[in-house]
Amino acid sequence: MGMRQVSATRVINAAPGVIFDLLADPAKHPVIDGSGTVVAAVGEEGRRLKLGDRFGMDMKMGLPYKIRNTVVEFEEGRLIAWRHFYGHRWRWQLKDLGDGRTEVTETFDWSTARIGLLLEWVRFPGKNLKSIRATLERLDKMFPAPA
Incomplete structure (x- = not known):
């Protein structure tokens, strides 16, 4: 892991394609989000992301706000x-x-951020690591081990 990255890994009882389908559908992001900040996708129902796509999310961190994201890395599955x-x-x-089963790693990477020092100052990396772990826990609960 780089100096400005935090990540967590977990083995999930689902095939990569099943998990990737969740990640590539912005409307599903609130379902797996462990941070409690992702409220809803904005006009994204039924859309499957690909490289270069932009998508909007309704968020809430204290106050509600909207964010626009761009897919910058993509390898199917x-x-x-x-x-x-x-x-x-x-x-x-x-x-x-x-x-x-799939080994899933989620990473918050602020090495490319324009406000990297500010993110560190307000302790986002540590908060985001906690949220990443909660997200992976939610994902794990969606696909329990077979009995």
């Missing part, structure tokens, strides 16, 4: 990342374990 106007990225990497 393996990698998707988006950034917003300040430049920091949310990256998802999926590794097929070959047995119906």
Whole structure:
């Protein structure tokens, strides 16, 4: 991990394609979000993201706001990342374990942010790591281990 990145990894009991479909559908982001800040996709119902796509989200961190993201990394079934106007990225990497399970890594990367020092000053990296872990926990609960 780089100096301006935090991430967490978890093995999820679902195939990479199933998980990628959730990540590539902005309307599903509130379902998996562990931060409690993602409220809803703005006009994104039924849309599947690809490289270069822009998508809007209704957010709430104390006060409600809207954010516009751009997909900046994309490999079908393996990698998707988006950034917003300040430049920091949310990256998802999926590794097929070959047995119906997937190793999922979510990363908050502020190495490309225009306000990197401000993000550190307000302690976003640590808060975001906590949220990443909560998101992976939610994802894990969506796909329980077979009995």
